[in-house]
Structure formats: structure tokens, C-alpha cells
Amino acid sequence: MSEVAASTPFNPDPYAIPLDSKFNVAQARLFQQDAHWAWFDRLRSESPVHYCDESEFGPYWSVTRYNDIMEVDTNHQIYSSEGGIAIVEQAEDFRLPMFIAMDPPVHDEQRKVVSPVVAPMNLKKLESTIRERAAGLLDDLPTGEEINWVDRISIELTTQMLATLFDFPFEERRKLTRWSDVATASEESGVVESEEQRRQELFECLQTFTEIFRERQARPGNNDLITMLAHGESTRDLLDRPMEFLGNLILLIVGGNDTTRNSITGGVLALNQFPAEYDKLRANPGLITTMVPEIIRWQTPLAHMRRRALVDAELGGQQIKAGDKVVMWYVSGNRDEQAIENPYEFAIDRARPRQHLSFGFGIHRCMGNRLAEMQLRIIWEEILKRFDNIEVVGEPTRILSTFVKGYSDLPVILHPRK
């Protein structure tokens, strides 16, 4: 799979090459170097629905404008999620079925079982726990010296949250982080040494949760995710379908982990790049409410979602053929000036900040969107109580992926409130 990547000369300037069927934006290096923006700018203005006939992921369509993305996302009868929702294909002999990668009616049945755990009513019960844990973390941080914000706060906080949702043994919670990283790791990322190792670790995840599932089967009544799966009508026999069980675990772990983690980091970075917004926030912490969805737009923690056309269709003047792979680049739609005013500005007081693509739209819209917003709101409320400035003191290190848009390192110095 890396043969194509290795033979393609890498030039991060999209205007240095012709905009033809070889124009390939699905290169992890572009995202790692934060060089993808101009590529999408060019696609949006010159070829908004663009066919690339050769990439390490095979041929695919790029959909880059907000409205076209909305059209694909909301027409699940034409654009199917069956079989996978990322541009990379799952290995034939290691398919992980999960409801995000299914069409109705099975999708609807399975989603309904787990969605109540992240419903606002349930979130209210979790709010005080999340706040206590966030406060504890922030109180323990050293001030006046350089720390890695990603590891100390973003990862730790989201991992604690995830352990709470699963009612996972708290002292072993970093296993969740590890499984999340392993599940989304590309071959070249260095997270795992080999595909064998990756599978081995994911099987350990399956084993651990199989035990927890059995234990919860015998002990109903709690409202954690595993208890819900163990007693839900369409999921209580999941242990008979281990790959599907693993698939849905990975979905919930990755869905609740990477995305929020990288939005927590992205917010710090954005406020440092737009210091006038940081001033506004300090003067009026009430703006956290509109800042949170703006952070999620600005960061776009998942760069894309992919579909496959079930029938021939027209999209943005292009002829999509049945069977074609269609990639919705949320990261591009969230910078579409035709849909969002001054899209490259990070503005914490937008009038309609929730009009962004980061959660997707239609029946696959992010189930945990309110949980994500709540986590970000709480962390920022607690940050503002304690720190006058979270100063970014070096370049972030970005993740090598066309899917997860995030960071592994952001060096900061904390300045306490005077």
C-alpha cells in the first residue's frame, strides 16, 4: 500500500502541479505539515467535486464544498456507509463491523441502543464528575515551566471521561487511549510495529471488554455503555459476533477520544493564533458557549468521512458511478467562504456557530456531539478560573493521518491568574 506513496514525489505546493486526475489530496504528509489548506482551496474553487484515479487508497472522489458535502451526507440511500467510513479500506481478513459503517435498518437499531448514554439527560448526571476531574487535573499542573498540553490535559481528560462512560477500571484507563491510537494508526505512523501487533492489541481490547460485558450481563441497572450493550435487545448477543463487538467498541473509544482530545488542544492553539479572541474571552467568559462549537469547526477533528455510491448519481455537475468511493472533506467544507463568513478566522462570537460540518449531518450525525460540547465547556470554564494565559511556546506536532486531524505535542507554559 505504501508503494504508491513512496514513488509519488512530494511537493506541498498544489499550484506546482496540474489539477488533473492525479491531483491527490489524500496524503497524510500534507496534514502532518499543515499544508493541506491550499490544496482544498484550489479544489473548492476550480474542481469542487474532483476525481483522483490513483492513490494509495485507490481511486476516489473528493467533495470539498459545504453544500455538496451536505448533499452526500443527507442522501444515505445513494451514498452508503456500509463497509467503512474512512478513505482507507479495512483489510479483507480483519473487518470490524460497527454501526457507523452500516446502513438502515441495522444502523438505526444498534445506534438506538447506545445513544441514550450520551443523551443530555444522562450528561447532566455526569457533569459534576467531569468538572471535579477536570479541576483536579488543572490544579496539579506546574506553572511557569514548559509542559506538553496534549499529554497532560487533552489525553488525560478525555481518557478519564471515557473510563467514566464505560465504567472501565479507572487505574487502567490509559489502555483506552492506547487502543484508540492503535485502532486509527496508519502503517507509517510508528504507533505499532506491524499489522500483526495491531491486531494482537485489538484482540486484547476485545478480551478485556468481553470479561466486562459478561460481568455486566449479570449485573443490570447501571447506565454505563457496556451495561447498555449487554442488555440492549439488538446487542445483548454481541459476544456471539466478536468482530462486531470489537468494531462498536472501537467506534465508541475513538469517537469519544481522539476527537475531543484534539479539540481541547486545538482550542488552545486557536486562542494563541488569534490573541484578540483570547482577550475577548478573558473579558467575557460567557462567550465559552459560542466558542465551543467554533473550536470544533476550526479544528475539524475528523478531516473526512467516506461513502460509496450505490447507484449512478450527479453531484456538483459530475457523474458519480455506482461503486465509486466518495470522500466528504469536512476540513474543506468548514473553510468554504460560500457557507461560512471569514472561514479562516477563529471568531468566538459567531451568530450561528453550530453551522459546521465537524459532526456530520443526516442519520450518521455524531451521537456524542453534546457530550463533546459539554466537556469542552467545562474544561474552558475551569481553565479561565485558574489561568490568565496558556501560552503556546513552540510548534505543535501534528498527526500523520488523512482521517484524524490532531496533535501529539503542544508545548505550553501556564500563567496563573494574578
Next chain:
Amino acid sequence: MAKITYIQFDGTKTEIDAENGSTVMNTAIDNLIPGIDADCGGECSCATCHVLVDPAWMEKVGAPSEQENAMLDLNPDREENSRLSCQIPVTDELDGLIVNLPEFQY
């Protein structure tokens, strides 16, 4: 033109003179009525403009489309009288309509 009454979860009532051509969702947004998020801006694709139509008005308001049904189905709090307010156009016939807002949008 139709008079529409929005009842908040806490019981607060607001009466609005709604313009034909608008929707129950847009009327709420234009008049800064809290409790409706409308993240997708009226595309029937986020289900955050969920309202509970007063049962006496259900027949006049009508049944949801297939797409709306699919979106409503994502909501664990869906009731018999649940509708997405972006899918209810304002008409003279709806003069007097009462809609209740849920405690949460998803």
C-alpha cells in the same frame, strides 16, 4: 400569517405572528426563542429543531416525511407528536398553532 405559541420546557409561553413562507423553526430563530438549535439551518439533517406539536394540531400539521422520520428516530425522547420544526411551513391554516419545546435538543 399565523399566530404560533411556543411553550418552553419550564412553561414560559411566547406568541409570535409568523409570516407565511417561513417555517416554525425559522420563526423561532428570527424571534430569538430559546430551545431550538437548528444546527443544520433547515435541511432536515440534524434534528435539533425538535418540537412537540400540541395534540389538537397534529392533524393539521400532518405527518413527517421519510427523511424527517429517519432523523426523528435518532432521538431517544421521540414522542407520537414529535416533529422537526424546520419541516413545518407557516400557512394561514396553522393560525393558533401551539408547539411545546423539549428539555433538550440532541
